[in-house]
Amino acid sequence: MEATEVKERIFLSSPHMSDEGYEMEYIKEAFDTNWIAPLGENVNQFEKEFATKVGSKAAAALSSGTAAIHLALKAAGVGEGDIVFCQSLTFSATANPIIYQNAIPVFIDSDEKTWNMSPEALEEAFEKYPNVKAVIVVHLYGLSADMDKILELCKKYNVTLIEDAAESLGTYYKGQHTGTFGDYGIFSFNGNKIITTSGGGMLVSNNEEKIAKARFWATQSRDQARHYQHSELGFNYRMSNVVAGIGRGQLKVLDQRVEKKRYIYEYYKRELSELEGVQFMPSNEWNEPNYWLSSMTLTSIVRPADVMEALERENIESRPVWKPMHMQPFFKKYDFVGKGVSERLFGNGICLPSDTKMTDGNLERVVKVIKSVIEEND
Structure with missing residues (x-):
């Protein structure tokens, strides 16, 4: 009996390291300097290089895109009982952090023109819930949402806008990188994304103080003291120096x-x-x-x-x-x-x-x- 030929697997979207080996250069640097744990020169430089690439003033390298959304909500002051508008057509990682903050999601439909948040449905939601705390819009599959109309509504109601650009790194809306229009933008470097660090994320904003605060929360909210002191709830959300090295290499391609x-x-x-x-x-x-x-x-x-x-x-x-x-x-x-x-x-x-x-x-x-x-x- 003849064996059945197994055809080569074609993947949906798998990791793709650079042919030039950029990633290994930065990983080797981390090993050579023994900066293996979270923080180090790769993390610092990845944040700077990424912010420059997308045109944002500041960036915080984190353990995942989900962590970035969580800290964006926290920075926006979202807390127990607050309403957050969230695009419905998305992955659950967009919505889960709303629950982490004990807030209440209200899901907004898409439109046919963009497959993303419908400005008409968003306006209807604002009329129904005028005291909303934040809006999370997604740029699905790399397609940008209709940002002008969404920004106009968020400004009208004085609401924080968070862009989930996990799938849209490298996408432009009217010549500007997605993820840089709202108060906060988040990106993902999961294994299936357009560039990957195996796992990781980035939070960007033009508010440098808020990004500094996010870094503080992400590092277990450890106060500046000789002993371990914590005056706020913290999280273990910082990216490792090795992972950041992969990111620096991937950003080049x-x-x-x-x-x-x-x-x-x-x-x-x-x-x-x-x-x-x-x-x-x-x-x-x-x-x-x-x-x-x-x-x-x-x-x-x-x-x-x-x-x-x-x-x-x-x-x-x-x-x-x-x-x-x-x-x-x-x-x-x-x-x-x-x-x-x-x-x-x-x-x-x-x-x-x-x-x-x-x-x-x-x-x-x-x-x-x-x-x-x-x-x-x-």
Whole structure:
């Protein structure tokens, strides 16, 4: 009996270290100087280099993007019983820190034009809850939200705006990096992100005092004293010097990664957009996405699950669009404002393999499977 050939795995989005070995240079430096634990020159320089790259005055390197959202909420003064508006179509890490602060999330729908927070739904939410404390907008899959309208509403109601740019490092809105419009911006360096430190995050702001305070909280709120003294609740949220070294190396190839992500998106769009019922994630004239994950919706008789199952049989990874927070068992008791756009995107959406190590041959494999599924059901 002949053995079945196992085809090469095509990943959704896996870590991609630089060909030049930049990361190892900084890691070696950390080992050579024995700065292995949290803090050190790599952490300090990563913060400075990152802030310069995105155009923010200050940055704090942290253990995760979730930690960054948590500290942004804390810096905004969010506490028990406060209302926080949060985009519903996102990963749970956006919403969980609201609960950490014993605050109350109200979930806001998306719009078709951006797949992100709907300014109309946000305005409706403000009318319903005028005493909201903060707003968390997400730049989903590297697509920027309609920031002008959202900023206008947040200023009108004097509310802190936090940008979850975990998926949008390298994305521009009207020529400016996402994550730098609000009071705080957060980024993630998880293994599947456009650049990775294996795990980690960054909090940025033009308020340097608030970033200094966030660093203090992230270092167990240890007071300046010879003995260990703590006058405030602290957290173990600082990034390690080794991890920061990986980040410094990865930052050098960010532009290359964005270019490859764009190439992948354009390949899929060229090959698949003419198929029955296929619609790709939206683009707008004011948006320069990083195309972190190339995503599309299927509105024909073919279900996303049919395509994902066919891809998996060929050893190709894909996944559904995020399930909205207001549909999640843990969060379903909280209010939702909108018209069901996020639910439709979840029901019809699929994220295609967008790994920056993919070859044209890999892309051809993916396209061939998708075409076969859709054409069989025509």
